[in-house]
Amino acid sequence: MNLTSNAIKYNRPNGLITLHATLIDPQHVRVSITDTGRGIPEKDLVRIFEKFFRVADSEGYATGTGLGLSIVKQIVEAHGSQIDVKSQVDVGTTFSFILKAAPAE
Numbered sequence: 001m002n003l004t005s006n007a008i009k010y011n012r013p014n015g016l017i018t019l020h021a022t023l024i025d026p027q028h029v030r031v032s033i034t035d036t037g038r039g040i041p042e043k044d045l046v047r048i049f050e051k052f053f054r055v056a057d058s059e060g061y062a063t064g065t066g067l068g069l070s071i072v073k074q075i076v077e078a079h080g081s082q083i084d085v086k087s088q089v090d091v092g093t094t095f096s097f098i099l100k101a102a103p104a105e
Contacts, residue, residue, distance in 0.1 A: 002068040003033045003095050009064075010093070011037035023101065032096035039089040048085065049073045 007017045015036040022030045040048060040055060047053045052066040076083045076097045087093035 002072050006068065007033050007035035007037070007093075011035045015092075024098065026104075027101050028098050029101045030096060030098050032094055034092060034094040036092040039091050039093055040085070040087040041089055042087075045085060045087060049083070 004017070004019065011017060016034075017036075018032075018034045020030070020032040020034075022032075024030050044053075044055045048055070049069050049072075050066075051070045053070075054064065054066045072095075073083050076099075079099055081098045083095060083097045085093065085095050
């Protein structure tokens with residue numbers, strides 16, 4: 001939810017948000033959330049999962065405490081996975097992670 005909410009908040013007007021769930025193998029799903037928004041400067045990518053960190057130029061653009069991504073990272077890691085981020089300023093951002101798939105009925 002937080003990743004989708006951030007994609008909406010930091011997207012550009014009339015931007016695109018894409019959610020993908022791809023079965024990697026019978027037991028794992030890769031989930032990706034991509035936006036065509038502001039992007040994250042490369043120098044900030046190493047810090048975005050820190051508690052209370054906010055990208056400097058996001059102040060006034062969107063409100064928040066700076067806790068969301070650190071919580072997302074903790075949840076993903078509690079499921080035995082990692083979260084990955086790729087971003088380019090003025091192009092957009094993609095967050096992705098892998099989770100165990102539910103067993104087939």
